[in-house]
Amino acid sequence: MMAEQAGVPIAVPFDHGFYEALIAKRDDFLFRSSHEVPAGRGYGFHVGAGQAFRLIQTAAAQIIDTCFASADDVREHHHSGTQVALEGTQVTRLTRVWSNPPWNRPLCTCIADTVRPQANAANTREHATHGAHCNPHLWTLYTGQHPRSCYDNLRAGFAQLGYSQRAIHDNQNLFQNTALDPVTSDYLLGEGNSQAGDYIEFFAEVPLVVVISICPHGTGSIPIEDWDEGEVPVYPVRIEILDTGVTPVPWPQ
Amino acid sequence: MSNQALWRDTTHLCPKPLDLAFYQALVANQEHWQPRSTTVLTGFDGLAVELAAGELLSLQLRDGAQIVHCYPLNPADPDERYWAQHTVTTEGLFLTRYGRLWGSMARHRPMLTFLEDTVTPPRRDGAVAGRHHPCFSGSSTPAFWRAAGGASDIPSGWHQMAALVEQRGWDPLSVLDKEDACLFQKGRIDEYTQHLHLLPSDALAGDRVTLFAEFDLVVLLALSPFLDGSAPVATPRPRPVDVTVCERVAEPPGWPYLNMGYPDLDLYLDEKGVRSDEPVPTAGRES
Numbered sequence: 001m002m003a004e005q006a007g008v009p010i011a012v013p014f015d016h017g018f019y020e021a022l023i024a025k026r027d028d029f030l031f032r033s034s035h036e037v038p039a040g041r042g043y044g045f046h047v048g049a050g051q052a053f054r055l056i057q058t059a060a061a062q063i064i065d066t067c068f069a070s071a072d073d074v075r076e077h078h079h080s081g082t083q084v085a086l087e088g089t090q091v092t093r094l095t096r097v098w099s100n101p102p103w104n105r106p107l108c109t110c111i112a113d114t115v116r117p118q119a120n121a122a123n124t125r126e127h128a129t130h131g132a133h134c135n136p137h138l139w140t141l142y143t144g145q146h147p148r149s150c151y152d153n154l155r156a157g158f159a160q161l162g163y164s165q166r167a168i169h170d171n172q173n174l175f176q177n178t179a180l181d182p183v184t185s186d187y188l189l190g191e192g193n194s195q196a197g198d199y200i201e202f203f204a205e206v207p208l209v210v211v212i213s214i215c216p217h218g219t220g221s222i223p224i225e226d227w228d229e230g231e232v233p234v235y236p237v238r239i240e241i242l243d244t245g246v247t248p249v250p251w252p253q
Numbered sequence: 254m255s256n257q258a259l260w261r262d263t264t265h266l267c268p269k270p271l272d273l274a275f276y277q278a279l280v281a282n283q284e285h286w287q288p289r290s291t292t293v294l295t296g297f298d299g300l301a302v303e304l305a306a307g308e309l310l311s312l313q314l315r316d317g318a319q320i321v322h323c324y325p326l327n328p329a330d331p332d333e334r335y336w337a338q339h340t341v342t343t344e345g346l347f348l349t350r351y352g353r354l355w356g357s358m359a360r361h362r363p364m365l366t367f368l369e370d371t372v373t374p375p376r377r378d379g380a381v382a383g384r385h386h387p388c389f390s391g392s393s394t395p396a397f398w399r400a401a402g403g404a405s406d407i408p409s410g411w412h413q414m415a416a417l418v419e420q421r422g423w424d425p426l427s428v429l430d431k432e433d434a435c436l437f438q439k440g441r442i443d444e445y446t447q448h449l450h451l452l453p454s455d456a457l458a459g460d461r462v463t464l465f466a467e468f469d470l471v472v473l474l475a476l477s478p479f480l481d482g483s484a485p486v487a488t489p490r491p492r493p494v495d496v497t498v499c500e501r502v503a504e505p506p507g508w509p510y511l512n513m514g515y516p517d518l519d520l521y522l523d524e525k526g527v528r529s530d531e532p533v534p535t536a537g538r539e540s
Contacts, residue, residue: 004450005392008484010400041540073426080338081432085391086400088448100430101411104396123445130389131266132338136516137361138267144514148538151358156534164530165521168358169430170338182442185346185384187266224267 012086015249019094022203022246023111026052029242037214039234042153044161044211045241046071047204052111052242055174055212056199059235061192061219063176064212065133065150067158067169068097068107071207076103077169080130089180091127091172097202100169105251107208112201115175115194124179124190127200131173131187134217143228153213161209168211174200176220192219205248212239259510267342270513272506276351279465279502280368291497294321299413299475300496301421303328304466307501309368312436312474312494313461318454318481319492322393322410324433324473325354325364330527331423331471333357335364337389337432346442346449347384349373354388354434354464359521359528362508364470369463372437372456383441383452386462389432390440392451392479403478403485413475421471433473436462438482454481467505 004010029052036058037043047053055064069077079100087095092113096106117125133150140146148156155165175198177190217224218232259270286309293315294300304310312321327333336357344352349370353363372385391397393410403409408416410433415425437460439452476491509515520536523529534540 004448005397005401005479005485006451006453006483008401010397010402012396012400042534043540075426075430077430079391079394079430079432081389081391082394082396083391084389084449085394085397085451088446089442090447098396101394101396101409102415102426104394123447125447130338130341132336132342135358135361136520140514140516141269142514146516146538148535148540152535152538153540156538156540159532159534160540162532164528164532165358166332166427166528166530170432179447180341180346180442182444184264185442186264187342187345189266 018249019109019111022244025244025246026112029244032241032243035239037212037237037239039236040148040214040216042157042211042213044157044209045239047208047210047241049204049207050244050247052201052203052244053210054199054201054240056238056240057175057194057196058238059196061175061194062235062237063215063217063220064174064237065154065171065215066174067154067171067211069167069169069209070099070107071209074163074167074209076100078107078172080170083129089129090125091129106205108202108204110200111203112199114198117193120190122179122188122190124177124188126175126177126193128173128176128178131176131178133171133213134215142224145228147216150213150215154211157211157213189220191221203244205251265343265345269343270510271351272510273351275506276366276368286502287500288497289500291495294474294476294494294496295491297408297413297476297478297491299417299473301417302472302474302496302498304470304472304498305501306466306468306505307503308466309463309499309502310466310472311461311463311497311499314437314456314458315493315495317458317492318437318456319494320438320454320477320479320482321436321494322414322433322475322477323436324414325470326428326473328469328471331428332528333360334428334431335434337434340388344388346387348386348388348434359518363467365464365466367462368465369461371460383439385437385439385454385456387435387438387440390435390438390449390451391432392435392438392477393433393475398478401485404487407478407489410475410477414473417473451482453483467508
């Protein structure tokens with residue numbers, strides 16, 4: 001992971017050896033809990049510092065809009081600006097998830113990503129850091145209907161943990177296949193590559209509140225202007241929480 | 254005009270209708286724009302500009318390229334603030350004329366619309382490929398300033414705006430939790446890695462952007478200590494920017510447009526007209 005400013009690489013401290021050792025221990029992580037989230041719904045859960053959590057595709061490719069916040073103060077949460085500046089626009093193994101100023105620290109680190117994107121002309125890949133969430137505005141604008149949008153699902157997930165809709169923040173679009181066009185800068189959407197059993201796994205650097213929405217857009221394969229032309233296939237996902245037995249490295253390093 | 258006629262020919266992920274003729278008429282009438290105030294932004298202490306609906310905000314470079322961070326808010330409800338994430342899906346990463354800065358939930362409406370952008374396309378022969386005015390870049394964050402080797406006694410763009418927010422009695426941790434637009438900044442998206450590479454700006458002295466206020470706003474502005482986007486220097490000296498507000502040029506068209514699908518905001522707003530702070534799901538859409 002290397003950001004760049006005016007052609008000068010910017011190296012953010014990263015203890016590669018620590019994460020390599022952590023990943024090597026993954027088979028020894030202890031299973032703590034599992035929860036299946038029904039298709040098209042939201043869900044919120046806590047993860048302790050040093051625990052890992054896994055988001056699993058159970059049936060087919062399914063976009064999961066995901067909010068990451070500090071359990072100590074949910075005003076600290078994922079921040080796309082910091083993320084894009086320091087790590088880029090996509091998430092995969094060894095990408096850290098950064099929080100907003102003034103904290104500006106890693107909230108969690110991706111330690112596994114089993115999705116294998118297919119080569120394509122637009123270079124779209126899974127797991128975007130900056131695509132926002134669908135909301136009642138988009139659905140009523142494009143379809144005249146207001147289903148459970150990701151905004152509503154995230155609101156419901158935060159409410160499960162005692163937080164209001166004001167805790168909803170800029171999320172990541174896990175399992176969404178995207179790219180930014182290098183010429184037009186359009187936000188491109190491709191067909192999801194993930195399959196049943198694929199997962200992404202994060203190591204919590206701090207105590208976390210994680211809230212997910214199973215996007216009613218499904219895998220993103222149906223153009224937005226066709227959302228009203230039939231049922232969009234939407235699938236459940238499973239969440240697993242594991243004890244790693246590893247204490248996070250304090251920040252700043 | 255039907256709603257359908259207002260859809261732009263666009264490949265954006267989340268296109269939204271735009272009354273292009275309305276904005277083109279404003280631009281055609283440019284010679285009648287009347288400045289009502291000009292402030293020269295010269296330091297790293299930021300500026301909060303009050304804009305009434307229908308007024309214009311112009312930023313003009315005096316001495317050469319200087320990145321200006323821009324973060325509009327609704328002064329009557331600062332929970333309504335610039336939403337860069339959704340702006341990217343509707344406008345693409347880089348803004349230019351007739352692009353819009355979109356506001357957050359629950360109203361999610363246009364805040365500012367670009368009427369002028371003299372930087373795009375770049376005019377410098379041999380310039381590295383790239384574009385200007387990213388919806389966000391993260392370069393205003395303290396983390397990026399520090400990581401780039403910036404001096405600790407120089408406030409990042411975020412810190413400048415946080416001080417402006419505190420002066421108004423608002424909580425910067427809540428109000429400034431989203432990203433700012435980075436005017437005059439140049440960037441390039443790497444086709445394969447999808448990293449955003451930040452580059453020295455191609456903007457020149459005299460270059461200008463002008464934005465139309467869609468409703469009453471406070472616009473927070475901060476000069477970047479990266480100056481034109483070059484690598485940090487020990488004692489950065491910001492390049493001055495003329496900040497001009499022009500008197501109201503037109504009644505904004507309002508949002509939503511006629512016959513446009515729009516959600517029931519009562520599902521989200523409380524009796525004061527702000528986003529409810531009750532920890533409850535949206536009625537009828539519980540998980």
